[in-house]
Amino acid sequence: MAVTIAEVGRSTARSLSAGEATGLLLYRNFLAYRRAWYIFATGFLEPLLYLFSIGVGVGALVGDFTFNGQSVPYAEFVAPGMLAASAMNGSVLDSTFNFFFKLKYNKLFDQMLATPLTTLDIARGELSWSLLRGGIYSAGFLLVMLAMGLVSSWWAVLVVPAALLIGAAFGAVCMALTTWMRSWQDFELVTLATLPMFLFSATFFPVSAYPGVVRWVVEATPLYRGVVLCRELTTGAVTWASAVSVVYLVAMVVVGLLLCRRRLDTLLLT
Amino acid sequence: MTLSEPGSMIHAADLRKSFGGFEAVRGIDVDVRPGEAFGFLGPNGAGKSSTMRMVAAVSPVSGGTLRILGMDPATDGPAIRARIGVCPQEDTLDTELTVWENLFVYGRYFGLPKAEVREKVEELLEFVQLTDKAKAMVDDLSGGMKRRLTIARSLVNSPELLLLDEPTTGLDPQARHVVWDRLFRLKQQGVTLVLTTHYMDEAEQLTDRLVVMDKGLIVAEGSPLALIAEHSTREVAELRFPVAAEGGTHEPLAESVADLAERVEVLPDRLLLYTHDGEETMAKVHERGLEPIATLVRRSTLEDVFLRLTGRTLVD
Known part of the structure; x- marks a missing residue:
């Protein structure tokens, strides 16, 4: 049996296109997650539980209120906020903990770099995976919103791509930041950043509740941009101002991805 | 500028590597020819x-x-990596997969079609005797099995050049021999x-030609036999004595037999006499009235060459 060289009729190894490389990284992650699907499920449940507790439960006490000059039930106000937050959560989990494990413990990227794959392939593939995960969460959440009658515009169709964008923005930036993490303790910093954003980025109450400067700070956070974008889409209040959020989030994707690739070069190709 | 020898698998001229201020490789010249074990x-x-x-x-x-x-x-990193196999020093297997x-x-990372990779995986599992472990998770494998899996993985793209960084470090003798056997077959x-x-036994067993590196430089090059001939004698006579008393050495003993060997090495518990004919040297030693507690005559090995060239001082 000849296991190497010159096997007639066999293809030779070659470099991959960006699309092929991304597909393979997704496939690898799919295989790994197949055995841990329940981990996948918890990320979906969290925002759903918040929707029922705060949106529906607390909403019954709050009643309708005015948003963008129109009266909306409280649950309909909270739901897009939870959608944006779920896109963030799904992608942050993959781009911090899981990315760190692959980088430092599983040495997954070292293995990949011994093949024709490049650091850009890795950054792109891992980001696509967290995107896919965020996308599945958001699509599922949108279905729940539809079933509960919390959607009042056809613009809502665009909320899935918007959620993907949110996921990509957080994923790219978190992957880049994770390359600087030294140990698991450092991930407390992630919670320290995402939890306040989750609670205060106009997710549960309008940004108009904040006084002057604080309001500016909140409006500058990435989750706020995501939340208002989703809310504008599901309530049909889309304006040119929505483009600001889109540009903000696209910039995060590009900067995060390039930074991540550079950091992987420095860490792995020494 | 140096031109590559035609057909050279690896050609390095004045190759250097530094990490910050530390120079790990300080200018080496190497040419590896097709089909050789280097x-x-x-x-x-x-x-x-x-x-x-x-x-x-x-x-x-x-x-x-x-x-x-x-x-x-x-400039051609991906194209090169497509055609070589790498078995790193530490097993970097994907612990989340079987x-x-x-x-x-x-195999798919190398752009090979699914059907071909499937066929190849079966062949490789057989080759490294892991067929019945196909469905096991990596963490459940023994050290030797992991090593064999890493070797199998490095062969998945049918490489023309296989790089093995300490292929048998940490393996038990049985596992080492299995790995050696597989490497022979590949050769x-x-x-x-x-x-x-x-x-050293691994180098003697497996390589046609080798270089000895020390502190980032090549200090010797040749076949195992040529290196032994060049840097050591045919045989070594070992004379074992009680460990020298505190502060004392066997230096005086060494001087009394210095003329019997090409070179005498003094260790705390023994003298090594590098000589052409060990038995003859041993007889002369006894004639002089020396009474070692044990003696051994053996062939010179690559280890003698290695220790001579790189010293006995512990390196970390």
Whole structure:
């Protein structure tokens, strides 16, 4: 049996296109997650539980209120906020903990770099995976919103791509930041950043509740941009101002991805 | 500028690697020919692994010229990596996947079609005797099995050049012999092998030609036999004495037999007499009235060469 060289009729190894490389990284992650699907499920449940507790439960006490000059039930106000937050959560989990494990413990990227794959392939593939995960969460959440009658515009169709964008923005930036993490303790910093954003980025109450400067700070956070974008889409209040959020989030994707690739070069190709 | 020898698998001229201010590889010249088994020997920190990483096209060259399969790793990294196999020092297996999936996914990274990779995985599992472990998770494998899986993985793209960084370090004797046997077979099939090791018996068994590295430089080069002939004698007579008293050495004893050997090495518990004919030397030693507690006459090995060239001082 000849296991190497010159096997007639066999293809030779070659470099991959960006699309092929991304597909393979997704496939690898799919295989790994197949055995841990329940981990996948918890990320979906969290925002759903918040929707029922705060949106529906607390909403019954709050009643309708005015948003963008129109009266909306409280649950309909909270739901897009939870959608944006779920896109963030799904992608942050993959781009911090899981990315760190692959980088430092599983040495997954070292293995990949011994093949024709490049650091850009890795950054792109891992980001696509967290995107896919965020996308599945958001699509599922949108279905729940539809079933509960919390959607009042056809613009809502665009909320899935918007959620993907949110996921990509957080994923790219978190992957880049994770390359600087030294140990698991450092991930407390992630919670320290995402939890306040989750609670205060106009997710549960309008940004108009904040006084002057604080309001500016909140409006500058990435989750706020995501939340208002989703809310504008599901309530049909889309304006040119929505483009600001889109540009903000696209910039995060590009900067995060390039930074991540550079950091992987420095860490792995020494 | 140096031109590559025609058909050279690896060509390095004045190759250098630095990390910050530290120079790990300080200008080495190496040419590896197709089909040969080539070894890098040296103590820890000699620059072997740094060299291997540069050859594997995952570590940028700091200076000098490096060509792998005629290509420049700085510009043709992916194309080079497509045609070589790498078995790193530590097993970097994908612990979230099964044995079979490890090989299959890895094979797909090389752009090979699914059906072909599937066929190849079966062949490789057989080759490294892991067929019945195909569905096991990597963490459930023994050290030897993991090593064999890593070797199988490095073969999934049918490489022309196989790089093995300390292929048998940490394995028990049985597992080492299985690995050696597989490497022999690959060599017979025409695969060019490049390996690093600090096991001298491994180097003698496996390599046609080797270089000894020390502190980032090549200090000797040749076949195992040629190196022994050049840097040691045919035989070694070992005379064992009680360990020298505190502060004392066996230096005076060594002086009394210095003329009987080409070279005498003094260790705390014994004298090593490097000589052409060990038995004859031993007889003369006894004639002089020396009474060692034990004696041994043996052939010189690569280990003698290695210790002579790189010293007995412990390197970390």
